[in-house]
Amino acid sequence: MNGKKILILTLAVLLVLSAALASTPLTPIPSAHATGGLASTSSVQLDASSTCSPTTGVCTKNMVTATLSTAATFRAGAVITGAANPTPNQALLANANFKFCVFVGSPQACSSSTVWVAGAIVIVDANGNNVYDAGEQVVAGSAPLIGTVGFKADPKIKFIDSNPNGVYDFGETVVYDNGSTGLWSSVANDPFIGPAVFGWQLSISYDPTVLIPQMDPCLAASALGCAAASTSLDAAGSTVILGGTSTNCPLYQRTPTLEPTGGCNFAAAISANTGSIAISASTGKLLIGFTYLAPHNGTFINQAVLLGNVAFELLKSGSTSISMTAADLKFVDINANVIPEYGLGVQSTDTITVTNPPPIASFTSTQLPSGDPSCAPITGSNCSNIAFRFDGSASAAAGTATIANPGGYFWDFGDSTQDSSTAAANLCATPSGFVYLTCNQGTMAVHDFGATVGSLGPGTYDVSLRVVDSDGATGSARDNTGAVILNAQPSHIDHMVAAVPSANPTTASVSCAPSSVAF
Structure with a gap:
C-alpha cells in the first residue's frame, strides 16, 4: 500500500472518530480525582485472570487484565488500583472545625489532652461548640454518643483538598502534620487519620448460560x-477467596497485635476472626461483602490490593x-458511612472467551448378582447381593479434548468412599486382605x-x-x-442407587436437573 492510500485511510478513520465523539457527550474526570490522597487516587477494576500462589493458594495479584481465553475454570478478581500515599510536598490545609477526643475513665469522657493521638475520635464540629451533635461528620473512630462534650482542636490535624474547593x-485524606509544615512528607512523619476503610461490598455479574460461580475440587x-489437596477428591474448593497484602495499609489505632503484617490482609482477618465475609448469590450476579470485627479498626488503603x-x-x-456495577460498590468507615471517593475504574467489564465446551458426564448402573467375581479385584471377595457396576463410557469431551481413562474419571459412591486416582492401572491389583480405594x-x-470393610450395607446412595x-x-x-452439588455444569452427574437385594439386576439411565449453586 502506498503512502497516499495510507493517508486517505487515516483521514477517513479520524473523520469517523470525530463524528462519533461529536455525537457522544463526554463525561469529565471528577475533580475529586484530580489531586493526591488515599481514596481520591483509588479505583476498583476487574481482573479477568486473577491468580494465586501455586504452592500456598494465597491470592495477592494486584494487577488487572481485560481479556481471557480459557478452556477451564478461572478466577476473576476485584482490585483496588492506583492506591498510594499522597505525593510528597502535597499541600495540607487546616480546618478549624476539626476536633478530637481521647476517651478515658469510666464512664468514659474526653481527656484533657490538647494533642491528638492515634486512635482518637475526630469530628467536624460544625457549630464550634466542642460537643458532638447529631448530624456532625465523624472523620475517624467510632461515633460517640450524641451530646458528648470535651472535644478539642489541634491545629496539626489537616486535610488534602482533593476536591479543590478550599473546604x-x-x-478526603486527613493527616496529622507533625512538623506544622503544611506539606505532607511521609506516613511516619504525617500519619493518616482518615478515611479508614472498615468494610466493603462489590458484585460481579456474569452470563449464567456460559459461566457458573463454582470452584473445582x-x-x-x-x-x-x-x-x-482437599481431604475428599471431589470436594469443591473455595468459590470466593479474599485477597490481601502483607505490607503497608496501616490501621487507624496502629495496634501491633492487630496489624502484624499489614491492615489490607482481608483473608488473614478472616483466619484471625477479626473479619467477616458475606456472599449473596442470584442468577447472573454474585454479591460479596467484607467487614472487620472489633477490636479491629479501619485500614488506610495506600497501595494496590486484591479485594477478592x-x-x-x-x-x-x-x-x-x-462486569462490576457502580451501584453495588461501596467502601464504608467504622460507622457504616459510605466513603464517596472510591469508585469504579475504567476496566469494569472484561471479555472472557471459552475456547472449548467442558466435558459431559454420563453413566448407567447395573446391579450385579450375588457371588459375581467382578468385585474380587476390588474387595478381595466375590460380590454381595448389593454390588453394582457403574458404566461411564457415554461420558464425552468436546472438540480436540479427550477424557483420559482411567485418570479422567472420579467416582463417589455416596457411602463416604471414592474411587482413587492414585494408581495408573485401569484394573485394581488383587488386594491382600482388604485394601480399598x-x-x-x-x-x-x-x-x-x-463389602465387609468400609460398607454401610443396604440403603439408598447418591452416586x-x-x-x-x-x-x-x-x-x-x-x-x-x-x-452433591446440583447445578447446570455438565461435567458431573449423580444418580440415586437403591442398594437392596435383588434377584433381577437392572440397568438404570441417569439424568441431572439443574439447581442452585452451592458455595
Missing part, C-alpha cells in the same frame, strides 16, 4: 486458590463478559455396598461421577461436606 469534603496446591476473587466453571463455549477404575467402576478433560475442564460434584 473539607468527607472522604482441589487435588493439589494450585494457582486457582488451592492451599493443598471468584472462581467460574464453564457451561459452554463462546464469548461472554463479566487403592486404584482408579476409570470408565467402568464396580462397587460393593455390602456421582465427575470427569476431567485434557484441557483441565471439570465441575465439582460435591461440596466440602460431601453433599
Whole structure:
C-alpha cells in the first residue's frame, strides 16, 4: 500500500472518530480525582485472570487484565488500583472545625489532652461548640454518643483538598502534620487519620448460560486458590477467596497485635476472626461483602490490593463478559458511612472467551448378582447381593479434548468412599486382605455396598461421577461436606442407587436437573 492510500485511510478513520465523539457527550474526570490522597487516587477494576500462589493458594495479584481465553475454570478478581500515599510536598490545609477526643475513665469522657493521638475520635464540629451533635461528620473512630462534650482542636490535624474547593469534603485524606509544615512528607512523619476503610461490598455479574460461580475440587496446591489437596477428591474448593497484602495499609489505632503484617490482609482477618465475609448469590450476579470485627479498626488503603476473587466453571463455549456495577460498590468507615471517593475504574467489564465446551458426564448402573467375581479385584471377595457396576463410557469431551481413562474419571459412591486416582492401572491389583480405594477404575467402576470393610450395607446412595478433560475442564460434584452439588455444569452427574437385594439386576439411565449453586 502506498503512502497516499495510507493517508486517505487515516483521514477517513479520524473523520469517523470525530463524528462519533461529536455525537457522544463526554463525561469529565471528577475533580475529586484530580489531586493526591488515599481514596481520591483509588479505583476498583476487574481482573479477568486473577491468580494465586501455586504452592500456598494465597491470592495477592494486584494487577488487572481485560481479556481471557480459557478452556477451564478461572478466577476473576476485584482490585483496588492506583492506591498510594499522597505525593510528597502535597499541600495540607487546616480546618478549624476539626476536633478530637481521647476517651478515658469510666464512664468514659474526653481527656484533657490538647494533642491528638492515634486512635482518637475526630469530628467536624460544625457549630464550634466542642460537643458532638447529631448530624456532625465523624472523620475517624467510632461515633460517640450524641451530646458528648470535651472535644478539642489541634491545629496539626489537616486535610488534602482533593476536591479543590478550599473546604473539607468527607472522604478526603486527613493527616496529622507533625512538623506544622503544611506539606505532607511521609506516613511516619504525617500519619493518616482518615478515611479508614472498615468494610466493603462489590458484585460481579456474569452470563449464567456460559459461566457458573463454582470452584473445582482441589487435588493439589494450585494457582486457582488451592492451599493443598482437599481431604475428599471431589470436594469443591473455595468459590470466593479474599485477597490481601502483607505490607503497608496501616490501621487507624496502629495496634501491633492487630496489624502484624499489614491492615489490607482481608483473608488473614478472616483466619484471625477479626473479619467477616458475606456472599449473596442470584442468577447472573454474585454479591460479596467484607467487614472487620472489633477490636479491629479501619485500614488506610495506600497501595494496590486484591479485594477478592471468584472462581467460574464453564457451561459452554463462546464469548461472554463479566462486569462490576457502580451501584453495588461501596467502601464504608467504622460507622457504616459510605466513603464517596472510591469508585469504579475504567476496566469494569472484561471479555472472557471459552475456547472449548467442558466435558459431559454420563453413566448407567447395573446391579450385579450375588457371588459375581467382578468385585474380587476390588474387595478381595466375590460380590454381595448389593454390588453394582457403574458404566461411564457415554461420558464425552468436546472438540480436540479427550477424557483420559482411567485418570479422567472420579467416582463417589455416596457411602463416604471414592474411587482413587492414585494408581495408573485401569484394573485394581488383587488386594491382600482388604485394601480399598487403592486404584482408579476409570470408565467402568464396580462397587460393593455390602463389602465387609468400609460398607454401610443396604440403603439408598447418591452416586456421582465427575470427569476431567485434557484441557483441565471439570465441575465439582460435591461440596466440602460431601453433599452433591446440583447445578447446570455438565461435567458431573449423580444418580440415586437403591442398594437392596435383588434377584433381577437392572440397568438404570441417569439424568441431572439443574439447581442452585452451592458455595
